[in-house]
Amino acid sequence: MSETAGGVRDAEAVSRFVESFAAQLVEAGVPRMPARVFAALLASDAGALTSAELGEQLQISPAAVSGAVRYLAQVHLVSREREPGSRRERYRVHSDQWYEALTNREALIKRWEGALREGVASLGATTPAGRRMAETLAFFEFIEGEVAAMMERWRAHREQVFRE
Amino acid sequence: MSETAGGVRDAEAVSRFVESFAAQLVEAGVPRMPARVFAALLASDAGALTSAELGEQLQISPAAVSGAVRYLAQVHLVSREREPGSRRERYRVHSDQWYEALTNREALIKRWEGALREGVASLGATTPAGRRMAETLAFFEFIEGEVAAMMERWRAHREQVFRE
DNA sequence: TCCTAACTTCACAAATTTCTGAAAGAAGCG
DNA sequence: CGCTTCTTTCAGAAATTTGTGAAGTTAGGA
Incomplete structure (x- = not known):
């Protein structure tokens, strides 16, 4: 049942980490949605996700993603990049x-x-x-x-x- | 009219500082009342005030003072001391x-x-x-x-x- | 130039937080 | 031992914040 080995990401394990790390950030004063979005990016393999991916993984509306990303960009915790040849945007955490x-x-x-x-x-x-x-x-x-x-x-x- | 010199504290100047410093703390995520109480203590000559003094200066209820002080004590920004020979409590900022x-x-x-x-x-x-x-x-x-x-x-x- | 995919903004409903008055709870002092 | 003074707790009203759906905006591709 569990599938942590072999390169297949265990969606549930990811979600567990995301929610638990986000909760810690919330306790430190970060608003809930930005905290969840940031944690999701941190736990993504590429270190970057699109708006749609974030919305689906966290079960939140596009509007919520937009608001969260605006917040995170303002405090310099994520940067936004345009995917070339698409109007899709991706949001990225740099480890620095x-x-x-x-x-x-x-x-x-x-x-x-x-x-x-x-x-x-x-x-x-x-x-x-x-x-x-x-x-x-x-x-x-x-x-x-x-x-x-x-x-x-x-x-x-x-x-x-x-x-x- | 203004009376800043001569050892008489200018209540209005104090209040201006308190509110402006508190506003900055609020912006950094500190709840309003704790921020105001902390600023008031910082601006007090003794570095300590009683509950009643705080309530009067900030125009807030005893309940609000109590809540704010509980918050500040929890994050170690103020300490409480019992005034000997009185059931009055004083709340203090140490500069350290x-x-x-x-x-x-x-x-x-x-x-x-x-x-x-x-x-x-x-x-x-x-x-x-x-x-x-x-x-x-x-x-x-x-x-x-x-x-x-x-x-x-x-x-x-x-x-x-x-x-x- | 128009169509369409994607993000953003807006207004509102829901949830949460904040502060108050009132009652209850401690603790000195007679 | 009870009275009085001060602080805390509690329930609720008011204000603020949060997240949504829907409309609006922007920009790529035909």
Whole structure:
């Protein structure tokens, strides 16, 4: 009955992984549909699926696929490619997009920093609250620099382990 | 009219900061009330407020304060202390709780890793999808170690800058 | 140029989440 | 030991979010 060996993908095993990984992402704050779509792409052999394939596998409408993909593209977790000679589109995960996405959280942090800077300015850098905000700001600034360096180290580490 | 100097806190300036910082947190996925409560604590001189103070400043019910604080305590962004000789509770931000909170995301990542490991096992480590998941897993394992080291460096850096 | 396949947008129904008032539950203090 | 003050829990109203079907848009192929 089970058919995991021999190159035949076990659809049920795939689905189990997709739903369980998606559930974890949901718990981390990712909306349900984007999470499921992302997990499905991650578990696909080609690392890419068409809209129709996603709709069928996840039992969701084309509209839902569209919305999910828009979300994922915005946070840089998938890219879209046009299949040449067809108006079919395929959505792809690059294995290096995870870290790009992480890095892209920088934009968010930058806005936090902006709000904190204004707070420090308007409450006064010498007040207790101002000092607390200044320290928080310093923390984010520090993190920002460290993350870039960390990604550099990851690339090196990966090179070594995966020999790509 | 404006009274920012001279030690008198400008309630309006505080409120402006609180709402604008909270808005950024909301955009990052934090529920509204926890975001506002956290921002209010951050902007308070003592770094701590009672339930009543929070309710008044933010114009929300005791129930809302309670819910928000439960959320924040769960993700380790605030701690609660009993005011001795009173049944009043105070909620506090430690400036070092930010990074503790960040570090606590590890628990989340651990669960991601679990799901990925199962995925690799059930799809087979030699399939293309399995290999992609294995690499993703490796990335998270790498990050996990790095973050710990990064926090160590932050503590050192902070020591140097803030001389505490 | 028109037809058609594919994706996107839109309006709405359904489900979920959020916040409130009210009641219940702790815990100091007399 | 009961009163009083503060916090939490609960049920429900209101608002928001989510996903769908259907119409609209775009672009390849004849």
